[in-house]
Amino acid sequence: MTTTPTPPLLGYADRLSVRPGETVAVKVSCTLEEDFSASLVRIICADPNPSGPGIIEESVPANFAAGYPARVQPFTPGSCALISLGDDLTLPTTMTVSAMIWPTKPGHSEQAVMSFSKRNEPRTWFVLGIDDTGHGFCRILLADGSSTQVTLLTTLRERTWTRLWAAIDTDTGRLTVGSHSERQGETNTTTLETQVADNTVGEGEILIAATRAEGRSCHFNGKIDSPMIYDRYLDQASLLDEASDSAEHLFARWDFSVGVSTTQIHDIGPHALNGSLINYPARAMTGWNWDGSEMCWRHAPSQYGAIHFHDDDIYDFNWETDFAFHVPDHLKSGVYGIRLTHGDHTDTIPLVVCPPRGQQTARLCVLISTFTWTVYGNHARPDYNATWQDKIKQWNAYPWNPAAFRHYGLSTYNFHSDGSGICHSSHLRPLFNLRPGYLTFGAS
Secondary structure (H helix, E strand, C coil): CCCCCCCCEEEEECCCEECCCCEEEEEEEECCCCEEEEEEEEEEECCCCCCCCCCEEEEECCCCCEEEECCCCCCCCCCEEEEECCCCCCCCCCEEEEEEEEECCCCCCCEEEEEEEECCCCCEEEEEEECCCCEEEEEEEECCCCEEEEEEEEECCCCCCEEEEEEEECCCCEEEEEEEECCCCEEEEEEEECCECCCCCCCEEEEECCECCCCCECCCCEEEEEEEEECCCCCHHHHHCCCCCHHHHEEEEEECCCCCCCCEEEECCCCCCCEEEECCCEEEECCCCCCCCCCCCCCCHHHCCEEEECCCCCCCCCCCCCEEEECCCCCCCEEEEEEEEECCEEEEEEEEECCCCCCCCCCCCCCCCHHHHHHCCCCCCCCCCCCHHHHHHHHCCCCCCHHHCHHHCCCCCCECCCCCECCCCCCCCCCHHHCCCCCCCCCC
16 A cells, blocks of 8 residues: 555546447546546647647536545555365464575565465565565564564575575474575575474465555565465475476466466366456466577476566556446537546546547547557656656646656566556556646756
8 A cells, every 4th residue: 555645636537538318437536535526528729838728628517516525545556366165164273385496686675575474464474575774574474463573584585586484383383484596506404493483363365566565565576486375394305306306286376378368367176276466467477497499488487487476567546436337318529628626636537529429520530549648647757856846836737656656566668667668558447647647748
């Protein structure tokens, strides 16, 4: 859940275009007290340049025009995978958790590779991940309610495939964390003896690439391949030896090369613990076993079994609907704006009203490139700086710029925080650069 600064009044609609007789749901977040008002305008000119005609809008009667209670609607950037355990299945008390990882920002912040919690409880009782200094670690909840952590003595290498694992033995109290990089020929382990609690009772939840705390947090940056859980405490030799009988003790193994074109992940283990992806991480990524012989994931899916997660992935804000606009039959086609107002603050959500399907209502046909609007949504220009605000104030232009609010998600022409390209963009969030009065180029 984001706690960074946000504009005081923002909204978005669940559709960019609509026809008479259809309905648009409008979602609003307002940090101000009391009500905000909503109205409809027809946008004639959206250019704030004082040398031109300026912004021209016409008020239009609308069935939603009224005041609405202000409320803050949070959102949580960062992608992950969510697996919910059924009431009839619990995680093993003694277990080994393992995953192949390719971290892109080790040492930046604490990042989870896999975590376990009880559904609807904010506290996580198991985390396997990377701490804020770049060391692999495992943290578990103890019987007395406190927690303990075992940490590797060496840091994990950036952008290098490494197996990271943790093993818990509730009978002996052993907790081991280990890492192995075949490319570097390095293996490291740390073991601690403690009083391990049985936290597996109750409705369970597994997160890959995040933890459950105040919504979600500790998002992983980088690729994850072949996460798995065994129902035994496996030592280093058994885990790394492909000829061992460790497969007999497999509890779950998620194969990310299955269902690549979906937002579902598939468990090929005995319990079929399938899950869902949140905020659209990048799929069909080269995995730990990619040998360079095939450049198309469709031709060798087993070598593209990784998912690239990011702490700033965002797709759908999932805000609740504040009001709906039922488009009347008589409303003529054009570009409209759903105007939100609270005191001196305004926000105008663009909406294209098309003619009824199969009917010609005007002599001129205009093709509106809403797909381009989406992929360029919140495009942050690299040359943006604070001096742009001088021109924005002089022209009374739209005040907010995506370069200053990157946590709202950027465009496919920008980069993630770890330097990788952004693959997905969505209109299900506020898009600053689609507002009337927005300045694409703010330099004087």
